[in-house]
Amino acid sequence: MATAEAVATAVDEPAPRQLEPSELGTRSYWDEYYQNDLDHDESEGDEATALSSHTDLESWFDDVGAPAKVLQYLTSEAFPLASRKTSCTVLDLGTGNGSSLFSLFIDGGYTGCLVGIDYSQQSIELANKLHARYSRLFATPQHRPPPISFHVFDMVTDDPLIATWWPEDGEGFDLVLDKGTFDAVSLSSETVVDSQGVDKRLCEIYPGKTAALVRKGGFFLITSCNWTEEEVIDWFTTGEMQDQFEVFGKIKYKTFQFGGHKGQGVSTVCFRKPD
Numbered sequence: 001m002a003t004a005e006a007v008a009t010a011v012d013e014p015a016p017r018q019l020e021p022s023e024l025g026t027r028s029y030w031d032e033y034y035q036n037d038l039d040h041d042e043s044e045g046d047e048a049t050a051l052s053s054h055t056d057l058e059s060w061f062d063d064v065g066a067p068a069k070v071l072q073y074l075t076s077e078a079f080p081l082a083s084r085k086t087s088c089t090v091l092d093l094g095t096g097n098g099s100s101l102f103s104l105f106i107d108g109g110y111t112g113c114l115v116g117i118d119y120s121q122q123s124i125e126l127a128n129k130l131h132a133r134y135s136r137l138f139a140t141p142q143h144r145p146p147p148i149s150f151h152v153f154d155m156v157t158d159d160p161l162i163a164t165w166w167p168e169d170g171e172g173f174d175l176v177l178d179k180g181t182f183d184a185v186s187l188s189s190e191t192v193v194d195s196q197g198v199d200k201r202l203c204e205i206y207p208g209k210t211a212a213l214v215r216k217g218g219f220f221l222i223t224s225c226n227w228t229e230e231e232v233i234d235w236f237t238t239g240e241m242q243d244q245f246e247v248f249g250k251i252k253y254k255t256f257q258f259g260g261h262k263g264q265g266v267s268t269v270c271f272r273k274p275d
């Protein structure tokens with residue numbers, strides 16, 4: 001990922017349309033990353049503290065308070081789905097250890113159908129392991145197991161329409177979340193040939209793949225550290241993405257000065273898919 005300083009420096013420069021590929025754009029990096037978490041799960045067997053320690057689960061951009069700010073945004077009265085949080089459908093792209101969904105369920109009261117997908121088998125294994133632990137804790141007369149399922153799925157190559165988790169009405173999800181996944185995809189060196197025979201970086205096809213997962217009138221909320229707020233909006237609303245999303249809201253973070261430039265290390269934008 002880009003450092004906060006690099007992002008701040010980039011604020012006043014022309015928007016880079018492509019990032020230099022890095023290992024964070026490879027599946028093997030993430031497989032190893034989550035395998036390491038699986039191998040060093042120190043809370044293994046410690047049921048008593050598992051519930052209270054869910055806030056300690058590693059969550060990207062916690063250092064700038066992004067997970068808490070996103071949760072506050074999604075549960076505020078101003079967010080249209082907050083009044084339907086017991087029934088709306090949520091999809092988390094590149095879910096990692098599933099922390100966004102566990103938090104949305106445990107702290108946010110989102111108790112509809114929650115689905116997490118990731119192309120790393122080890123990520124899904126880790127998320128399922130944590131899910132099993134929370135399920136044991138929630139299996140009381142007052143609670144039911146978290147209605148969350150996790151699935152191996154590659155955003156670039158796999159077809160959601162034939163996935164077991166695709167909503168029955170076929171219309172897509174009410175809310176789709178991305179925290180750090182477009183960032184990772186933007187660091188991949190891979191390319192695919194589009195229907196016009198043009199070679200494209202994965203970040204160029206990701207916005208269209210994302211839009212296809214959101215139902216009309218639904219929302220897509222993305223948090224990024226590699227792209228500024230303006231760049232995120234550019235990626236998801238211009239060119240081939242014209243008319244697919246409109247900006248619904250933004251989350252503000254503390255700005256900082258670096259080398260005479262002002263910037264915020266992380267950006268969060270909420271898009272709405274027009275009816």
Ligand SMILES: C[S@@+](CC[C@H](N)C(=O)[O-])C[C@H]1O[C@@H](n2cnc3c(N)ncnc32)[C@H](O)[C@@H]1O
Nearest residue numbers: 030060094095096118119120154155179180181
């Ligand atoms: C920076 S991590 C963020 C994890 C999680 N969203 C969080 O906030 O903790 C990026 C995640 O994207 C996943 N990922 C990258 N490319 C993907 C793809 N093409 N399809 C599905 N998941 C992908 C990685 O395996 C990794 O879990």
